[in-house]
Amino acid sequence: MGNQQSKIFVNNMMESAIRIGLLFMLVLWTFDIIRPFVIPVLWGAIIAVALMPLTQKLEKAFKGRRGLAATAMAIIGIALLVIPFVLVSGSIFDGVSHAIEVLQSGEVNIPGPTQKVADIPVIGDKLYEIWALFSTNLEKAVQHFLPEIKTAVGTIASVIGSSLATLMMFIISLAIAAGFMSNAEKISGAISTVAVRVVGKNGEQWTTLTAATIRSVLLGVVGVAFIQSMLIGSAMFVFNVPAAGLITLGVLILGIAQLPALIVVLPAIFYVFSTQDTTSAIIFTVWVLLAGVSDSFLKPMLMGRGVDVPMPVILIGAIGGMLAAGIIGLFLGAVILAIWYELFMAWLKADKAPEAEQSLAIEGEPKLEAVVNQAK
Numbered sequence: 001m002g003n004q005q006s007k008i009f010v011n012n013m014m015e016s017a018i019r020i021g022l023l024f025m026l027v028l029w030t031f032d033i034i035r036p037f038v039i040p041v042l043w044g045a046i047i048a049v050a051l052m053p054l055t056q057k058l059e060k061a062f063k064g065r066r067g068l069a070a071t072a073m074a075i076i077g078i079a080l081l082v083i084p085f086v087l088v089s090g091s092i093f094d095g096v097s098h099a100i101e102v103l104q105s106g107e108v109n110i111p112g113p114t115q116k117v118a119d120i121p122v123i124g125d126k127l128y129e130i131w132a133l134f135s136t137n138l139e140k141a142v143q144h145f146l147p148e149i150k151t152a153v154g155t156i157a158s159v160i161g162s163s164l165a166t167l168m169m170f171i172i173s174l175a176i177a178a179g180f181m182s183n184a185e186k187i188s189g190a191i192s193t194v195a196v197r198v199v200g201k202n203g204e205q206w207t208t209l210t211a212a213t214i215r216s217v218l219l220g221v222v223g224v225a226f227i228q229s230m231l232i233g234s235a236m237f238v239f240n241v242p243a244a245g246l247i248t249l250g251v252l253i254l255g256i257a258q259l260p261a262l263i264v265v266l267p268a269i270f271y272v273f274s275t276q277d278t279t280s281a282i283i284f285t286v287w288v289l290l291a292g293v294s295d296s297f298l299k300p301m302l303m304g305r306g307v308d309v310p311m312p313v314i315l316i317g318a319i320g321g322m323l324a325a326g327i328i329g330l331f332l333g334a335v336i337l338a339i340w341y342e343l344f345m346a347w348l349k350a351d352k353a354p355e356a357e358q359s360l361a362i363e364g365e366p367k368l369e370a371v372v373n374q375a376k
Contacts, residue, residue, distance in 0.1 A: 047177040165326075209343065233247065261295075269281075
C-alpha cells in the first residue's frame with residue numbers, strides 16, 4: 001500500500017513538473033516574441049493616461065469625435081518632439097561639421113582667455129591655464145588631454161546615434177497612445193477587472209491611484225524638465241553659445257534625473273562673460289538663471305495634489321531606466337518606479353485602515369468614514 005502511494009505521488013509530481021516546465025517555456029517564448037513591443041506599448045499607455053484629460057477636452061471641440069481628438073493630440077505631440085529635435089540635431093551637426101572643416105584646413109584659431117576667467121572663484125586659475133594652453137599650443141593640448149577627448153567624443157557619438165532611434169520610439173508610442181485614448185473606456189474597464197481579479201477589492205482604487213501617479217510624474221517631472229530645457233536652450237541659441245544643442249539635451253536629462261540645471265548652465269555663463277559684452281552677458285545670465293530655477297514653481301503647478309513621490313525615487317528610476325533602456329528609459333523609469341512607490345505606500349496604509357476602524361468601533365466614535373479615508 002505504501003509503495004503504491006509513493007508511486008502515485010512520484011507520478012503526480014512528475015506530471016506537475018512537466019506541466020509547469022511547458023508553461024514556463026510557453027511564457028518565455030511569448031516574452032521573446034513581444035519583447036520588442038513592450039517598451040513602446042508601455043510608454044504609449046503611460047502617455048495615453050497622462051494626455052487623456054486633454055483629449056477629453058479636445059473631444060468636445062470636435063463634437064464628440066474621440067478618434068479625431070486622439071489623433072490630433074498625437075500629431076501635436078509628434079510636432080513638439082520633432083521640431084526641437086531638428087533644431088538640436090542641426091546645431092550639433094553644424095558644430096561637428098564646422099569643427100571638422102577647421103581641423104582639415106589647419107587654420108585653428110582659439111581665442112585666448114581673459115582676466116575674467118582667472119577671477120572665477122576656485123576653478124578660475126586652472127581653467128585659465130587649460131584655456132591658454134589650447135589657444136597657444138593646440139597640438140600639445142590635444143596630446144595632453146587625448147584620453148579625455150576620446151571619451152567625450154565617444155559619449156557624444158553614442159548619444160547622437162541613439163537620438164534618432166529614440167525619436168522613432170517616441171513617435172510609435174504616441175501613435176499607440178492615440179489608439180489607447182480612442183478606446184479608453186473599454187481598456188479602462190478591462191484593466192480594472194484584471195486589477196480586481198489580481199489584488200482583490202482594492203484593485204479599482206489602485207488603478208485610479210496609478211493613473212493619478214502617471215499624470216503627476218509625467219507632467220510634474222518630465223513636463224517641467226522639457227519646459228526648462230526649452231527655456232534654457234532658447235537662450236543658448238539666441239546668444240550663439242557653442243554646442244547649444246548638446247547643452248539643451250543635457251538640461252533635459254538633468255531635469256528628469258532631478259539634478260540642478262546649473263551644472264551645465266554655469267560653464268555657459270562663464271563663456272558668455274568671457275566672450276561677449278557685459279550687457280549681453282548680464283541678460284543671458286538673468287535669462288538662464290530664471291529658467292534654471294523655474295522648476296521650483298512649475299512643479300507645484302503641474303505635479304498635482306495627493307501624490308507626493310520623494311525625489312530620490314524619481315532619481316533612482318530615471319538613472320536606472322536610462323541605464324536599462326537608453327534615453328526613453330530615462331522617462332519610463334521615473335514613472336514606473338513612482339507607480340510602484342505609490343502602490344506600496346497604499347498597500348501599507350490599507351493595513352492600517354481596519355485597525356483604525358476597530359479602534360473607533362470600540363470607542364464609539366462617529367467619524368469612522370473620515371478616518372478610514374484619511375488612512376487611505
